[in-house]
Amino acid sequence: MTSIKEISLDQATGSLILADDVTNIHGQVLVNAGTPLRREIVAFLAKHGVATVNIQTASPAKNQELSAVTSLISAGTRLKMIQAMQNAFRNRSGIAAHLPYMRECIDEVIRELSAQENLLIYLTDIRQKDDYLYGHCVDVGVFAIAFGMAMGLSRDDTCILGIGGLLHDYGKTCISDEILEKHGPLTPDEFEQVKKHTSFGYNILRVETKADSRIALMALQHHERPDGRGYPWGIGAEKIHPLASIIAVADVYDALITDRVYRPRIPAHEALRIINAGVGTQFDPKVVEAVNRITVPYYIGSAVKLDNGATGAVLRINSLEPSRPVVWTREGIINLLRERNLNIVAVV
Numbered sequence: 614m615t616s617i618k619e620i621s622l623d624q625a626t627g628s629l630i631l632a633d634d635v636t637n638i639h640g641q642v643l644v645n646a647g648t649p650l651r652r653e654i655v656a657f658l659a660k661h662g663v664a665t666v667n668i669q670t671a672s673p674a675k676n677q678e679l680s681a682v683t684s685l686i687s688a689g690t691r692l693k694m695i696q697a698m699q700n701a702f703r704n705r706s707g708i709a710a711h712l713p714y715m716r717e718c719i720d721e722v723i724r725e726l727s728a729q730e731n732l733l734i735y736l737t738d739i740r741q742k743d744d745y746l747y748g749h750c751v752d753v754g755v756f757a758i759a760f761g762m763a764m765g766l767s768r769d770d771t772c773i774l775g776i777g778g779l780l781h782d783y784g785k786t787c788i789s790d791e792i793l794e795k796h797g798p799l800t801p802d803e804f805e806q807v808k809k810h811t812s813f814g815y816n817i818l819r820v821e822t823k824a825d826s827r828i829a830l831m832a833l834q835h836h837e838r839p840d841g842r843g844y845p846w847g848i849g850a851e852k853i854h855p856l857a858s859i860i861a862v863a864d865v866y867d868a869l870i871t872d873r874v875y876r877p878r879i880p881a882h883e884a885l886r887i888i889n890a891g892v893g894t895q896f897d898p899k900v901v902e903a904v905n906r907i908t909v910p911y912y913i914g915s916a917v918k919l920d921n922g923a924t925g926a927v928l929r930i931n932s933l934e935p936s937r938p939v940v941w942t943r944e945g946i947i948n949l950l951r952e953r954n955l956n957i958v959a960v961v
Contacts, residue, residue: 682733
């Protein structure tokens, strides 16, 4: 798996590969992504005042048994993003003015995630109590960035993906709070109103703010499905933008693991089971593969049951395959990464 790391130009060597195009202050491309940072390239970039570049890095192939998992983002970064979303959603007419600050927040998230040796989603740190809409949009943005990095997206695509995650539900500013905060199931008419948030979001972001077309498409298409049974257009997989496919998975995953007014949250392993059940019909298989690779379904300390009848507790997480942890049992410690014939069948 490749990821992206920002380094200063004086650290560049010929063995490093550019992850993104390098542009000048006028937006003109100086050096294309995929170029090795040879000495003459570094000198050329320095001549144009470039101080930092984004490089491709390979994640460690060696497995690590983790007794703790690093938080996805710092509490300070998440608070800044929540506040940014509150300001943006409450000032619909001026959403364009908030985009540069959102980009700064997304850049900070990418830097924090790129600095992690093992990029894993472990949900005890991101679930906090805030207004659902703001918190949901922030978490979808962060999850989407993590999924995109696991898929090897370029830095530019990852940034746009993060902003699209923050703004995917912006059209809900046009839906009444009475419907959005309703306890219990929606009526057919109410659900039809909610479905309009995709088109509302697209119109605001694309027409009113002139935002990047990819951001607007993520707002429009994040409820479309590969089997053509989504909305608003019911288009198939070949017409859904790849970034919107990532947002679709992040959106549903976060909704499942979050307390809602009409139902309590469900555990991460159950959410992953639901996501995997929708592969090819509701979700893009390539996205789900990345989700499975970096999402921890069983928390350290969770009581689990194996298919051989043994019960125990999750002791450590295997970084290469978090769904197969190290488990303590009365019969001894079992590393499910090595014992492929054994599986967790239940959380006790």
